[in-house]
Amino acid sequence: MERDLGVPAPALQRVFFEQHWDEVVHGRAALRDRLAPALAEISPSVTCDAFIDYWFSNDAHIDHCLLSELQALRCEGIEVHLATVQEHERAAYLWDQLDLRSKFDGLHYAAALGCSKPDRAFYRSVEAAVDLTPEAIFFIDDKAVNVAGARDCGWTAALWTGQQTLRALMDQQRWNVS
Known part of the structure; x- marks a missing residue:
């Protein structure tokens, strides 16, 4: 820069x-x-x-392997949402310019919610938007503090490092997709 x-x-x-x-x-x-x-x-x-x-x-780094795994879940009928800490313009850039709109069922971001991870209000706002119970949500994040915040809200959550597949993390956390 x-x-x-x-x-x-x-x-x-x-x-x-x-x-x-x-x-x-x-x-x-x-x-x-x-x-x-x-x-x-x-x-x-x-x-x-x-x-x-x-x-x-x-600053737009997309993990294409993860995106591919998420798309496979979507093909199985599982909703996939993006919950991120962004301001309005960057959220719009990700959603529209990078076309994440076609890859996710919803976008939930800090500026629209008025709070951010790991604040409990962030997770509760996402729950309300997707109309799911905490137990029905599987969440991944690359920051341990955000994973801990999700777990504190009753979500099944795992740290994303890219070292394991998404399915392996889901199995490890004993989260059932059905």
Whole structure:
């Protein structure tokens, strides 16, 4: 980011993320409303559009093996939802530009819910949206704290490291797909 755009990461962290990210990611402030003044201060030649385009395209890492496994579950009639900590524009980018819309049955994200993982309210909001009991949900995440949060809500949950297949994790957790 610093090499490609001239935006120093430590300054961006201090001026934007530390001061504004909580409000943005929880939907209480618009990304551009908070990012534009930060960029004007630390890197005035970089527009919000240029920065956001760079950020979103360079920070979108899809695990295609996992996505394939999830698609197999969908083909069996199991609903697959994406529950993520995103602000509105990035959620829209993932859903529409990366076409995750065609891969998942629903998107549940922090800015729309007003809370984020591992907050109990996040998991309860997702439960309500999908209309499932906690026991009917199998959840994977790449952060142990989020897995613990899901388990605290009664969800069957496993840490995703990419070292095992999704089916192996489901079996290991004794979660029955039927």
